[in-house]
Amino acid sequence: MAVIQEVARTRGAARERRKGDGKAAALFLAPWFVGLVLVTAFPLVASLYLSFTDYSLLEAPGWIGLENYTAMFSDPRFFQALKVTFTYVLVSVPLQLAAALALAMVLDKGLRGLAFYRSVYYLPSLLGGSVAIAILWRQVFGADGLVNQVLGFFGIEGVGWVSHPDYALGTLMILNVWTFGAPMIIFLAGLRQIPAMYYEAASIDGAGRWRRFRSITVPLLTPIIFFNLVLQLIGAFQSFTQAFIVSGGTGGPVDSTLFYTLYLYEKGFSSYQMGYASAMAWFLLLVVAGMTAVNFLASKFWVFYDD
Amino acid sequence: MTDAPARTEPRPESHPAGPRPTLSEVAATYPERRPPRGRAWAAVRRVLRHVALIAFGLVMLYPLLWMLASSFKPTELIFREPGLIPTEWDFGNYTDGWNALLDPFSHYLLNSAIVVLGSVLGNLVSCSMAAYAFARLKFRGRNLWFAIMLMSIMLPIHVIIVPQYILFSSLSWINTFLPLIVPKLLATDAFFVFLMVQFFRGIPKDLDEAARLDGCGHGRIFLRIMLPLSLPALATTAIFTFIWTWNDFFSQLIFLTKPDMYTVPIALRTFVDATSNSSWGPLFAMSIVSLIPVFLVFLFGQKYLVKGIATTGIK
Numbered sequence: 001m002a003v004i005q006e007v008a009r010t011r012g013a014a015r016e017r018r019k020g021d022g023k024a025a026a027l028f029l030a031p032w033f034v035g036l037v038l039v040t041a042f043p044l045v046a047s048l049y050l051s052f053t054d055y056s057l058l059e060a061p062g063w064i065g066l067e068n069y070t071a072m073f074s075d076p077r078f079f080q081a082l083k084v085t086f087t088y089v090l091v092s093v094p095l096q097l098a099a100a101l102a103l104a105m106v107l108d109k110g111l112r113g114l115a116f117y118r119s120v121y122y123l124p125s126l127l128g129g130s131v132a133i134a135i136l137w138r139q140v141f142g143a144d145g146l147v148n149q150v151l152g153f154f155g156i157e158g159v160g161w162v163s164h165p166d167y168a169l170g171t172l173m174i175l176n177v178w179t180f181g182a183p184m185i186i187f188l189a190g191l192r193q194i195p196a197m198y199y200e201a202a203s204i205d206g207a208g209r210w211r212r213f214r215s216i217t218v219p220l221l222t223p224i225i226f227f228n229l230v231l232q233l234i235g236a237f238q239s240f241t242q243a244f245i246v247s248g249g250t251g252g253p254v255d256s257t258l259f260y261t262l263y264l265y266e267k268g269f270s271s272y273q274m275g276y277a278s279a280m281a282w283f284l285l286l287v288v289a290g291m292t293a294v295n296f297l298a299s300k301f302w303v304f305y306d307d
Numbered sequence: 308m309t310d311a312p313a314r315t316e317p318r319p320e321s322h323p324a325g326p327r328p329t330l331s332e333v334a335a336t337y338p339e340r341r342p343p344r345g346r347a348w349a350a351v352r353r354v355l356r357h358v359a360l361i362a363f364g365l366v367m368l369y370p371l372l373w374m375l376a377s378s379f380k381p382t383e384l385i386f387r388e389p390g391l392i393p394t395e396w397d398f399g400n401y402t403d404g405w406n407a408l409l410d411p412f413s414h415y416l417l418n419s420a421i422v423v424l425g426s427v428l429g430n431l432v433s434c435s436m437a438a439y440a441f442a443r444l445k446f447r448g449r450n451l452w453f454a455i456m457l458m459s460i461m462l463p464i465h466v467i468i469v470p471q472y473i474l475f476s477s478l479s480w481i482n483t484f485l486p487l488i489v490p491k492l493l494a495t496d497a498f499f500v501f502l503m504v505q506f507f508r509g510i511p512k513d514l515d516e517a518a519r520l521d522g523c524g525h526g527r528i529f530l531r532i533m534l535p536l537s538l539p540a541l542a543t544t545a546i547f548t549f550i551w552t553w554n555d556f557f558s559q560l561i562f563l564t565k566p567d568m569y570t571v572p573i574a575l576r577t578f579v580d581a582t583s584n585s586s587w588g589p590l591f592a593m594s595i596v597s598l599i600p601v602f603l604v605f606l607f608g609q610k611y612l613v614k615g616i617a618t619t620g621i622k
Contacts, residue, residue: 024525025446032437032456032500035493040459043470050469057473111356119609120364126605126612127371130554131572132594135579136374139385139587146373149389178367182616189617238463241556241572248580261465261557269561274469281466288463 051279056272068279078280080255081263084169088259089236092173097228100180104187105217118188122181133175134245138162141171162246165256172242172257183228190224191217222303230295237288240265260284378595382588397588404589404596408574409566412593415574419553422487422570426552427545429491430499434544435537437494438503439529443515453504459497464558472561486562491548499544502615506540507533543615546608550601571597 051068053061072078103121107114127133140146143160151158161167198216207215218225240261243251251258251266264284268277377385381397388394405412440446441453475486494500514536515528523531534541556572563573575590575597582590605612 020446021444021525022446025440025444025449028436028440028444028525028529029452031433031492032440032494032497035433035490035495036455036459038474039471039490039493039495040462040467043467043474044462046470046473047467057476106356106360109356111353111360113357115609117360117364118613119605120368122612123371123602123605124367126550126601127554127598129556130598130601131556131575131579132597135575135590135594136370138579139591140370140373144386146370146389149387153389185613185616234461234463238465240465241554244556244560245576245579264465265557265561268469269472274473278469281469284463285466288461292461 047278047281050275051282053275055274055278057274058272061275064275068276069283071276072279072283077255077258077263081251081258081260084251084256084258085237085260088169088173088176088239089233092176093229093232093236095173096177096180096232097183097225099177100183100228101187101221101225103180104184104191105213107184108188108191118181118185121184125179125181128175128179129241131241131245134242137171137175137242138246141167163253165253168247168253168256172239172246175242176236176239183232186228187221187224190221194220219304223305226295226299226303230292233291233295234288237284237291374591375595378588378591380588382586385587385591400588400592401596403586404578404591404593407586407589407593408569408578410569412574412596414567415569415571416596418484418568419570419572422484422559423549423552425484425488426491427548429488430494430496430544430548431541433492433494434496434499435503435534435541436529437500438507439525439533441500442504442507443512443528443533444525456497456500459495460501468558468561475562481562482565482568484563484568487552487558496548499548502544503537503540506537510536539611539614542608543611546604546611547615549604553601 050061052063052065054064054067055061107117124133141161142148143163145161147161148158159167161171194217198220199212202212202216238261239259243257243259243262244265247253247257247262249262251262260280261284264277264280267273267280372391373389376391376393377388378400379396379398380388380393380400381395382400384393384395408415437456441449441456471486472481475481478485480486480489510533514532515523518528518532554572556576559570559573560576563569566577569577575593578590578593
C-alpha cells in the first residue's frame with residue numbers, strides 16, 4: 001500500500017511540476033497583489049516623489065529638488081526628534097529585553113503556575129499601546145499622580161514627571177520596558193529548545209549557575225535575542241501613541257518627547273507640509289533599513305547557530 | 308485501500324506546543340543536585356520564589372488595578388488616594404464619562420466594532436488566500452514575491468501614510484471606515500500571510516495530494532482541507548487583528564477627523580485633551596471601558612496569543 005501511495009505521490013508531483021499552478025496562484029494572490037501595488041508600492045514611490053516637491057494638499061505639487069532635505073538638515077527640531085527617538089530606542093529596548101530574559105529564566109524553572117505568571121506579565125504588552133494606558137501614564141506620572149502619592153507616603157516630594165523636560169522621556173521608556181511580556185514569551189519558547197542534557201553535562205563537570213547561564217543559555221539563545229532585538233528596535237522606532245497622548249500631541253515639554261513619528265505627523269497633518277513630511281518618511285525608511293542591515297551584519301559576530 | 312493516516316492533528320514544528328518533557332527534567336535534575344540542605348529548605352525556596360513572582364506581578368499590574376479602582380472614586384480622591392479600595396464610591400463616573408462627548412460613548416464603541424470586524428474578516432480571507440499560494444502553489448517568481456512580502460512586513464506605515472492619505476482623499480474616503488478596512492481586504496497586514504504560510508507548511512502534503520487525485524481543484528482543497536485544519540492559525544490572526552485594530556491610534560487619527568466617525572481611541576484622545584483636572588474620574592471610567600474588549604479577548608484567547616507570539620514574535 002505504501003508503494004501505491006508513493007507512486008501516486010510522485011505521479012501527482014510530476015504532473016504538478018509540469019503544469020505549474022500559475023493560474024490558480026494568480027487567483028489566490030490577486031487581493032494581496034492589488035494591495036501590494038496600490039496600498040504599499042505606489043505610496044512608497046509616490047512619497048519619494050513628493051519629497052522633492054512642496055506639496056501641501058491644496059495645490060498641485062511643484063518640484064523643488066532637494067529643498068526639503070536641505071531644510072530638514074538645518075532644522076533643529078528634526079535633529080531633536082532624531083535625538084529623542086534614538087535615546088528612547090537605545091535605552092528602553094535593551095532594558096526591556098533584559099527584563100524579558102530575566103523573567104523568562106526565572107519562569108523556566110518548571111515552577112507551578114507558569115501559565116498564570118506568563119499571562120500576568122504578558123498583559124501589559126497587549127494593553128501598552130492603547131490610548132487608555134497612555135492616559136493612565138499621564139496621570140500616574142503627573143504632578144499629583146500615583147507615583148508622587150506613593151513617594152509622598154515616604155516623605156519624598158516628587159516633581160511632575162511628565163511635565164518636566166528631564167524626566168518626560170523617561171516615563172515613556174518605563175512604559176516601553178513595562179511591555180516586556182511579548183519578548184519574554186519568545187524567550188521562554190527559546191529556552192525550552194535548549195536540550196536539558198547540556199545543563200546536566202555541565203553540572204556534572206562542576207559548572208555553577210552563572211557559568212551555565214553564560215556558556216550554555218546565552219550562546220544557544222543568541223538567535224532568539226537577535227530576533228527580539230530586530231523586532232523591538234523596529235517597533236520602538238515607530239512608537240507614536242504614548243508620546244502623542246502623554247504630551248497632548250505636542251511632543252513637549254520643550255520637545256523632550258518629540259518622537260520622530262510625532263514630528264512627521266505634525267509636519268504632514270497639522271501644517272500640511274506633505275513634501276517635507278515625505279522627505280522625513282524616506283529618511284525614516286533609510287534609518288530603519290540601515291539599522292536592520294547593521295544588525296544583521298553585526299549578528300555574524302555574536303549570533304550562534306547551533307546547526 | 309489506504310487507511311487514512313489516522314487523524315493526526317497537524318502540528319507544525321514551529322509551534323512549540325509539542326511535548327516538552329525536557330523542562331520538568333531540567334527542573335527535576337539540577338536544583339536537586341545542589342548540596343542537599345534538606346527538603347524543607349527547597350520548599351522554603353520554592354515558596355519564596357512564588358512570593359517574589361507574585362509581588363512583582365502585583366507591582367506590574369498595580370497601575371491597571373489602581374485605574375480600575377479610581378474609576379469608582381470621586382475625582383478629587385484620585386489625586387489623593389494611592390490605595391486600591393475606594394474610601395468613597397462614585398459610580399457617576401461611568402454615566403458622566405459615557406455622555407461627556409458629543410455622542411454617547413456607545414457610538415464610538417460601535418464605530419470601533421465596525422472597523423475591527425471589517426479588519427478581522429478582511430485579514431482572515433485575504434491573508435489565508437495569499438498564504439495558500441505561497442505555501443502550496445508553484446508559480447514563477449514565487450521566492451521573489453515571498454521575499455517582497457516579508458520585506459513589506461518591516462515597512463513602517465509612516466513611510467507610506469502621506470500618499471495613502473492623498474489617495475484615499477481623492478477617492479473621498481476620508482471620514483469613512485474604508486481606508487481602515489479596504490487595505491485589510493487586500494492582505495496588507497502581510498504579517499498574517501507569513502504566519503499562515505508557516506502553519507500551512509506544517510500540514511501534511513499527502514492530504515491535498517490525495518484530494519487532488521480525487522479530482523479536487525485548488526479552491527476546494529483550500530476551503531475543505533487547508534482552512535478547516537488551520538483553525539488555530541486563523542484564530543491567532545483574528546485575535547491579533549482584533550487587538551491591534553482596537554488599539555490602533557495613528558491611522559484612525561489620520562483618517563477619521565469628523566466627531567461622528569470617531570473610534571474609541573480617537574474619542575478618548577479628544578476627551579483627554581478637553582479634560583481639566585476635574586474630570587479624571589469619568590476619563591478613567593471610559594479608559595477602563597475601552598480596555599474591556601481587549602481584556603476579554605486576552606482571557607479567552609490566551610492559548611492562541613501565546614502560540615502566536617512564540618512562533619512569529621508579534622506583540
